[in-house]
Amino acid sequence: MALCRKADQMKPCVFDNILKFEKRSPSICTYNISQKGACQAKDHKRAIEIFDNMRCGTDAISYTVMISHVFEKKDFQEVVNMLNRMLCDSYVISDSKLFGSVMKGLLDQLRLQDAKMMLMLTAQQNTHFQANIVNVVLGYYCKEGSLNTGNNVSLVSKGIEFFQKNFREGKTIYAPNVITYMTIIEGLLKAGEPNLADDYLNEMVSFGFHMNQKLYDIVLNGFISNGHVQWVESYFQRPENDAFNNDVAVWNIMIKGAISNGLFGLAQAYMNEMQSRGLKPDLKTFTPLLIAFYAHNFTTDAESLVKQMKIFGILIRLACMDLQVAYRKSCLAVEKKRFWTAMKKLEKKA
Template sequence: MLQNFLVPDVLTHNYLVNGFCKSGDLETAKWIIIDMLCRGPSPNCATYNTLMVGYCASNDLDKALDLLSTMSTCAIRPNRVTCNILVHALCNKGLLGEATKLLGEILEDKPESKTANLITSTILMNGYFKNGDISSALAIWEEISKGHRTRDVVAYNVMIHGAGLSLHHSLAYRFVCEMYKKGLMPDVFTYNALLSLLFKEKKTTEACYIHGVMSKMGVPPNIISYRVLIQGLCINGDVDLAKEYLHIMLEDSVLPDIYIWNSLIDGYGRHGDVQQAFYIRDQMVASGIFPNIFTYNALINAIAREGKLVEAHNLKTEMIFHGVYPDVVTYNILIGAACRLRHVHIGLLLHDEMLKKGCHPDIITYTQLLKGFCLIGKVINAEILFDQMISSGLMIDHVPFQIIIKKHWRMGELDKAFENYQIWLRRDK
């Protein structure tokens, strides 16, 4: 264009800035804007908004906020989109005070459109819910009502989901009813929030009914709907029914993601059907999705629960061969299984292996070893380990104290039991 003496307009430059931002090359995007300031055409609000989105996506909120100052210096007034971008980024960082100040600036401005205010308010409500501040979210909701702004489906979805997260289930159901009264039809996000809510209340029958209603209402379930449904059923013990929904997914040409496969594998493993867990794993691989650390941990846990320690270790070797490396959960499962079978020496070898591999033991690791020592009657070793746990700086819960106190009590060593009880009380203060 330049060779033909054609000067690209601001829209062309904006496309370039957007392209570089999407590819993650923010420095080049910034250079284009500097070049625009030097040689023209002058950047507009959309130009800065695009770079602002890029900075927020790369988790560089400071630079995004600096752009706001740059805009003022260049006499470019931020619009509602600018404020929405920054409010969203601030909420994601948990900086709700700063986000509220920005919202105040928007509401003080001469209103351009009610929808823009609603979008910003919705973003802010979502931020408050995520931080557990339901009262502030409801205050903004009431403010929208007083301002005679029409609430849309997205705003209701935020309230339903947020009320569910805050365990105010009756409030969430109230918002669903209110939606219908206002003539707003639930979308897939509404139904997904409802499904999640019902499973939290262990209402599996109602959740399955809602899932069935979705398609009849012209809202086909998406992968999130199936994920919530299958995970919920597995957690509540209805693994066979969850598997039926997996088949429905495949019939509807909705490809399950790894979270759905892992839920079923873990579900069958926890209910003692190891054969079915491995069958699901094989189905997953056949569909082109390869096992990750969660898959292997679920399978190792299933085998270890049956006391098959050799097979569990073989699976650990297999996962390493496939480029998936054991984490602290893997080692804790294996150490726990070894200690339950009174093979504490194997548990200690695994502990040493963890350290060599750079995998740091946690409180669960040491609690399993403590149980093992108590189980085989090595109380002195248990006491040494217990003292190390206390002095290690790890966050110790009540379980290690209960284990060591119970062991001393069974051995008739009431003074030692009471001494450890006193230590427990002092740590809880």
């Protein structure tokens, strides 16, 4: 245990002396500590030498240390080779979390082909990994689809095709989970495909997967962003979703959505209803409505909101900062003037 605790401080030469005992067979733990020391000392040659000459065999820790080291060096081809070697090692139980994190790293470095190769290798070895590995690749398509204007729908479509191939053919070893559907639904909503997102939402429920708070927020926000206010209102009012409505963030989404569609009365009604539930409004509750009131010159309503903000202990100067952002984004001269006047008034009250 003392050796394990001091591994980070000890130099590789210390481990060399330990491994040179001719009459003693070092344990795999000793080899792993020595290997980790070499990696931390940036001695790649020594780390490989230790890894290749372990007399007692390797384990998942040996591979994890080595793969992390190689990935840090950005030697992506060697990363793939090491993972393939791990899959072929009958004495090692492959770790799906390690594969998932490495694949995410490959995708973050835009190494899509390497990530796909890893997925193929796991399938060829009939490795029963969790769905998170496929979700990582699926997430890449959907994320890139939401970031690349003009190419978003095609990229998300590739992600859907990838999903169909890996989850629906009945020949693969992967099974979808809530994160799988969350990734697809969020990607489709960001790509402006709410109808298709609704289909996958229904499919998820039909397979027995339950909604969670994060996905619920994504669904509300995504459909509102696509202008489906009535659909969201209906979904929001469903009895089975009521448990998710005890979160201020949900009401903030609904209020902001109502305002973005010009439904100020509905936004005010949401604010009143959330308070009747015992939920305390925060800055994100008030700011969208405050900005909308000032933009439309509803100064009386705006001043009433400011009074409520003070009652709830919300700092007015924070609202001024949000108004300043709205002022900069506005392209209408009359609107900018209203925001400027409002900021000056609020600064005196702050």
